[in-house]
Amino acid sequence: MLRGALIGCGFFAVNQLHAWRDVAGARIVALCDRDGERLQGAGRRFGIDRLYDDAAALFAGERLDFVDIATTVPSHRPLVELAARHSVPVICQKPLAATLEDAAAMTAACAAAGIPMMVHENFRWQTPIQAVGRIIASGRIGEVFWGRVSFRSAYDVFSGQPYLATGERFIIEDLGIHMLDIARFLFGEVDRLTARTRRVNPAIRGEDVATILLGHSSGATSIVDCSYATRLETEPFPETVIEVDGSHGTIRLQQGYRMIVTDRSGTERYDAAPRLLPWAEPPWHAIQESVLAIQQHWADCLRTGHEPATSGRDNLKTLALVDAAYRSAETGWAITPEPPA
Ligand code: NAD
Ligand code: 89V
The missing domain is CATH 3.30.360.10 (Dihydrodipicolinate Reductase; domain 2)
Structure with missing residues (x-):
């Protein structure tokens, strides 16, 4: 069973957390949000008790097979690069970045770390x-x-x-x-x-x-x-x-x-x-059904070593x-x- 963490427990992450419960072969073991109320609320709702208000602490404290980033754009690049530094395969919500330059740097960081990267481009x-x-x-x-x-x-x-x-x-x-x-x-x-x-x-x-x-x-x-x-x-x-x-x-x-x-x-x-x-x-x-489909695709790709359809490379x-x-x-x-x- 793949062990994942989700960063960003906001509006859309609720769909991702519901869907992770239905994905075969993966589960979310830890959550992170810098907003304490949202973090505690998501933890209670989805029965997850390993909670972090700081992403660096999450990576330091958990042994993860992947991380799912569901924050808004400004934090995407620092969080993806943090995942790459810890060699943890990463999913990042769309839009991957506000500029092509940032997006290219993020995909390059994952490629250099040798980790799979998928953009949550679910439509x-x-x-x-x-x-x-x-x-x-x-x-x-x-x-x-x-x-x-x-x-x-x-x-x-x-x-x-x-x-x-x-x-x-x-x-x-x-x-x-x-x-x-x-x-x-x-x-x-x-x-x-x-x-x-x-x-x-x-x-x-x-x-x-x-x-x-x-x-x-x-x-x-x-x-x-x-x-x-x-x-x-x-x-x-x-x-x-x-x-x-x-x-x-x-x-x-x-x-x-x-x-x-x-x-x-x-x-x-x-x-x-x-x-x-x-x-x-x-x-x-x-949309909710497509969230389950893309997350199952990610779990299947991690297991088989295939590149996800909406990999970072594709999403550029x-x-x-x-x-x-x-x-x-x-x-x-x-x-x-x-x-x-
Ligand atoms: P939101 O603002 O409701 O939630 C984002 C959460 O991330 C907040 O709780 C915030 O505290 C947390 N956060 C931000 N930076 C952080 C950091 N550095 N460390 C830890 N936590 C941090 O936003 P949302 O509406 O849920 O959107 C999130 C992303 O999902 C956006 O990129 C948006 O475009 C995307 N989205 C995708 C779909 C889709 O169908 N694919 C639909 C809606 C939203
Ligand atoms: O899918 C999305 O990114 C959403 C919505 C469908 C509402 O535009 O922001």
């Missing part, structure tokens, strides 16, 4: 999105020439995550990052990108609408669009809507997790909804798209994403 692990990936990979709709990955909502994310309202950057860095990762997962790497952003909600600092046009190495074109300023008849949060056109057919993942696949033999429609895990709470259940390519999108929005230019080597 691609959602059941309906994995299903879209499998249909494309099967060849059923032929060669993909166009796609769209879309997330439009008016959900109040700021009540649970108040820091999202205060940063200079918002939707691309926090949510677009998931959409860009899904676009890479489904349509492959990106050669060229153009983005437009705007802020509709006057109460926040960063952009809450983004539209990004991607040119993929395969020749496919895709659109990633996201908004937290879009009021709809039925609030879709946190659903990702996906459209894919291929040479032999199409895939439509519509709101309500309705999957429609059309190929040369006709149209198939089915319900692609995620499972409602016993601890999950709609509308978050699609998603972060390069985030960086390119902001540069394009600022300058109006089409940008070639440049992931660090």
Whole structure:
């Protein structure tokens, strides 16, 4: 059984802690948070009594097979580098870092220490999105020439995550990052990108609408669009809507997790909804199920020695798209994403 510790017992870590209880072959034996109340609260809720208010003390006091970092961005680099200095394999929440330079230094530190590193980039692990990936990979709709990955909502994310309202950057860095990762997962790497952003909600600092046009190495074109300023008849949060056109057919993942696949033999429609895990709470259940899936993937990779799908190395390519999108929005230019080597 792999022994893990979790650092950062805040809003989202609760999902990670629930999911760790369901992961086969791993368990969380210690917790760390510099906020004593949150630390004690999570310890009581999840029956974990080895509690640390300082990450250095955690590494000094525990024998760990991995550490799961669920803090916000400013602490990611120091904590990942601390894990690397102790040669402890590390998972870090998205966004890995605020700059490509920091992200590259973090992945280099883990590589130099010879430890596996995974970014908790969970959206691609959602059941309906994995299903879209499998249909494309099967060849059923032929060669993909166009796609769209879309997330439009008016959900109040700021009540649970108040820091999202205060940063200079918002939707691309926090949510677009998931959409860009899904676009890479489904349509492959990106050669060229153009983005437009705007802020509709006057109460926040960063952009809450983004539209990004991607040119993929395969020749496919895709659109990633996201908004937290879009009021709809039925609030879709946190659903990702996906459209894919291929040479032999199409895939439509519509709101309500309705999957429609059309190929040369006709149209198939089915319900692609995620499972409602016993601890999950709609509308978050699609995300919560993906947390279990990515954490099980990590445990399996640690056991078998495989590189995780969203390893630090892989995630630099998603972060390069985030960086390119902001540069394009600022300058109006089409940008070639440049992931660090
Ligand atoms: P939060 O502010 O609610 O929780 C962060 C916790 O980390 C706090 O309790 C804080 O005291 C603790 N912390 C910060 N620095 C620390 C340090 N150096 N040592 C020990 N503890 C420290 O934040 P959150 O909303 O839970 O977000 C955490 C991360 O999860 C962010 O990076 C966010 O983008 C990400 N997130 C991911 C998803 C997803 O689906 N993947 C969803 C929501 C949030
Ligand atoms: O997944 C996330 O990173 C979250 C949310 C879905 C609310 O944008 O911040």
